[in-house]
Amino acid sequence: xxxxxxxxxxxxxxxxxxxxxxxxxxxxxxxxxxxxxxxxxxxxxxxxxxxxxxxxxxxxxxxxxxxxxxxxxxxxxxxxxxxxxxxxxxxxxxxxxxxxxxxxxxxxxxxxxxxxxxxxxxxxxxxxxxxxxxxxxxxxxxxxxxxxxxxxxxxxxxxxxxxxxxxxxxxxxxxxxxxxxxxxxxxxxxxxxxxxxxxxxxxxxxxxxxxxxxxxxxxxxxxxxxxxxxxxxxxxxxxxxxxxxxxxxxxxxx
Amino acid sequence: xxxxxxxxxxxxxxxxxxxxxxxxxxxxxxxxxxxxxxxxxxxxxxxxxxxxxxxxxxxxxxxxxxxxxxxxxxxxxxxxxxxxxxxxxxxxxxxxxxxxxxxxxxxxxxxxxxxxxxxxxxxxxxxxxxxxxxxxxxxxxxxxxxxxxxxxxxxxxxxxxxxxxxxxxxxxxxxxxxxxxxxxxxxxxxxxxxxxxxxxxxxxxxxxxxxxxxxxxxxxxxxxxxxxxxxxxxxxxxxxxxxxxxxxxxxxxxxxxxxxxxxxxxxxxxxxxxxxxxxxxxxxxxxxxxxxxxxxxxxxxxxxxxxxxxxxxxxxxxxxxxxxxxxxxxxxxxxxxxxxxxxxxxxxxxxxxxxx
Numbered sequence: 026x027x028x029x030x031x032x033x034x035x036x037x038x039x040x041x042x043x044x045x046x047x048x049x050x051x052x053x054x055x056x057x058x059x060x061x062x063x064x065x066x067x068x069x070x071x072x073x074x075x076x077x078x079x080x081x082x083x084x085x086x087x088x089x090x091x092x093x094x095x096x097x098x099x100x101x102x103x104x105x106x107x108x109x110x111x112x113x114x115x116x117x118x119x120x121x122x123x124x125x126x127x128x129x130x131x132x133x134x135x136x137x138x139x140x141x142x143x144x145x146x147x148x149x150x151x152x153x154x155x156x157x158x159x160x161x162x163x164x165x166x167x168x169x170x171x172x173x174x175x176x177x178x179x180x181x182x183x184x185x186x187x188x189x190x191x192x193x194x195x196x197x198x199x200x201x202x203x204x205x206x207x208x209x210x211x212x213x214x215x216x217x218x219x220x221x222x223x224x225x226x227x228x229x230x231x232x233x234x235x236x237x238x239x240x241x242x243x244x245x246x247x248x249x250x251x252x253x254x255x256x257x258x259x260x261x262x263x264x265x266x267x268x269x270x271x272x273x274x275x276x277x278x279x
Numbered sequence: 280x281x282x283x284x285x286x287x288x289x290x291x292x293x294x295x296x297x298x299x300x301x302x303x304x305x306x307x308x309x310x311x312x313x314x315x316x317x318x319x320x321x322x323x324x325x326x327x328x329x330x331x332x333x334x335x336x337x338x339x340x341x342x343x344x345x346x347x348x349x350x351x352x353x354x355x356x357x358x359x360x361x362x363x364x365x366x367x368x369x370x371x372x373x374x375x376x377x378x379x380x381x382x383x384x385x386x387x388x389x390x391x392x393x394x395x396x397x398x399x400x401x402x403x404x405x406x407x408x409x410x411x412x413x414x415x416x417x418x419x420x421x422x423x424x425x426x427x428x429x430x431x432x433x434x435x436x437x438x439x440x441x442x443x444x445x446x447x448x449x450x451x452x453x454x455x456x457x458x459x460x461x462x463x464x465x466x467x468x469x470x471x472x473x474x475x476x477x478x479x480x481x482x483x484x485x486x487x488x489x490x491x492x493x494x495x496x497x498x499x500x501x502x503x504x505x506x507x508x509x510x511x512x513x514x515x516x517x518x519x520x521x522x523x524x525x526x527x528x529x530x531x532x533x534x535x536x537x538x539x540x541x542x543x544x545x546x547x548x549x550x551x552x553x554x555x556x557x558x559x560x561x562x563x564x565x566x567x568x569x570x571x572x573x574x575x576x577x578x579x580x581x582x583x584x585x586x587x588x589x590x591x592x593x594x595x596x597x598x599x600x601x602x603x604x605x606x607x608x609x610x611x612x613x614x615x616x617x618x619x620x621x622x623x624x625x626x627x628x629x630x631x632x633x634x635x
Contacts, residue, residue, distance in 0.1 A: 071526065076530060095534070096529060096533060096534045096535075097533075097534070098532075099532065100530060100531050100532030101532065104530065105530040107526060107527060107530070110523035110524055110526070111524075112523050112524075114522050114577040115572065116576065116577050116578065121523075124523075125531065127516050127517075127533065130516050132512070132513050173523075
C-alpha cells in the first residue's frame, strides 16, 4: 500500500512543529525517518497514522484521504508503535497483544480461535511467546517495547509505523527487531536514532525543525555535510571491508 | 448465550460462572428484604412475591406484606440499581480518563446533579416543565464539564502529562473545587428557597438516603442501571483499547471522540438519575471497580459484569446496615458507604496509581 503525505503543517501553541512536509512511501518500502530530538519525527508519524488532523495538507492511503476514512478502517490497514505507551492496569502480555485485534472485533464479531492464532504468531515474531502470561508491570523496558510491536503486528497491518522501536533494547533485540521489520511483507515507516541502522532502510527522510530537509536513498542522504548541518556532528564514512557498505564513524559534536 | 456475552477466548473462563450473577443478585435482594428491625422469614417473602406477581392467594399478614412489598423490596431494588449505576460510572471514568481516582462523587458529578435536582424541586426552576432527573442531568453535565476543563487547565499549567492525560492530582483537585462550588450553590438555593422543615429533609437526602423510595422510583432506576450496563458492555473493547492511552486507542481503531462522548454522557445521565432519587452516595464508583480489578483483572469483559454485580450487592448491604446499625434510627446510606469508602480511598492513595 502506498502512503503519501502532501504539504503537512502542524502547529502547537503558535510553534510550528511540521512545515510543509511531503513524502511518498512506496508499497513494501522500508522508509527510515531520522533527525535530531524535537525535529518533528513523532508528530509526523502521528499525522501519518491519522491521530492528528493536519492544519493544511493531507495524508493519503493508496490515493484515498485518510481524513475521510473511519478510524476502524484505518486501524485495519495501518498500525502505529508509539514511544513509551504506558499503563498501570494489571494485564498480562497476551492480553496486551490481544488489544491489537480491537479493529477487527465488535459485539457481533467476538473473539475467535483465529484471533488466538494471530496473537500467538505475533508473540512468536518478537520472541515473547515464553512470557505470554507475565504481567505488564513486571516487564523490562525492552520487553514492553517488544510487546507493543507484537500488538501492532496483531493488527496485521499493510503499513507499520514505528517510533524509535529500538529504544531501551539491548543490541541483540535491536537487531532482531530491525531484521523482523525488514522481513515483514509490509510498508514500513520507522523513526530511528541510530544512523548506522538507518543506512539499511530503502529510503531515508531527514527531519530538521519541522522540515523534511532530505529524502532519498541512504547513501545520497546521509553525507558528511548533512551530518554536520542537521545533526551537528563531525563524522567520517568508512567502508565496510566485508560488503563495501558505508559505516559512520562519529568524531565529535560541533 | 448472546454474542455480546460470548466474548471468546479472553472471557471464556467467566462463562463458566456467569450464571451465578443473577443468582447472587436475587439472593442479595431477598436478604435485603428479609433483614431489618423486624426480620421476615424467607417463606413469607416468597409468598408475598407470589401473591403480588401471580395472585397466588397465600394467606400472609398484611403488615408483613406491606413491609416486604411497599417498603423493603422496592428499596432493595433501587439500592441495587444505584450500586450498579455508580460502580459502572466509576469503571468508565477510570478507563477513559486513565485515572485511578476518577469517580462520579469525587469528580463533583454527584454534587452537580444535587444542585440541578435542588434547583428544580426547591427553587422551581423550569416551572414544572423540567423533571427532577433532567435537572440533575443538566447539573451533572455542567459539573463534569467544569471539572474536566479545570483539570486540563491545571494540567497544561504545570507542564501536564501530555495531551488528554491528566495527572491523578489535577483531576482530584479540580473535583474538590467543583464539588465545593456545587455544594455551596445547593446550600444557597436551599437556604434561599426552602423553609426549615424542607431544608432538613433535603439535607438528609443530600447525604444519600433511600427513605421514601417507592415503586415509581424502581421504574426509573432499573432501566437506567440496565441501560448503562448494556452501553458499557457494547463498548467493552473500546474501553480496553484505552489501556495504553488515548492515542493508542485511536490507533487501534476506536473513534475516540464519539465513544468518549457517548460513554461519559450515558454515565452522567445514570449518575444523575440515581442522585435525583437517592442523593449523592459517595465512593461506590471508586471502591467497587478497584476491588473487582483486584479479583477479576482489568479486562472490561469481566470487569463490567463483576462491578455491576458487586455494586448492587454492596449497596443492598449498605442499606441493610443503615437500617439495623442504630436501633430505631435509619442512617443515611451515604454515611455507610463513605465510612467504608474513605478508608479504601486512602488505601488507593497510599498504594499509588500502581494499585490499578
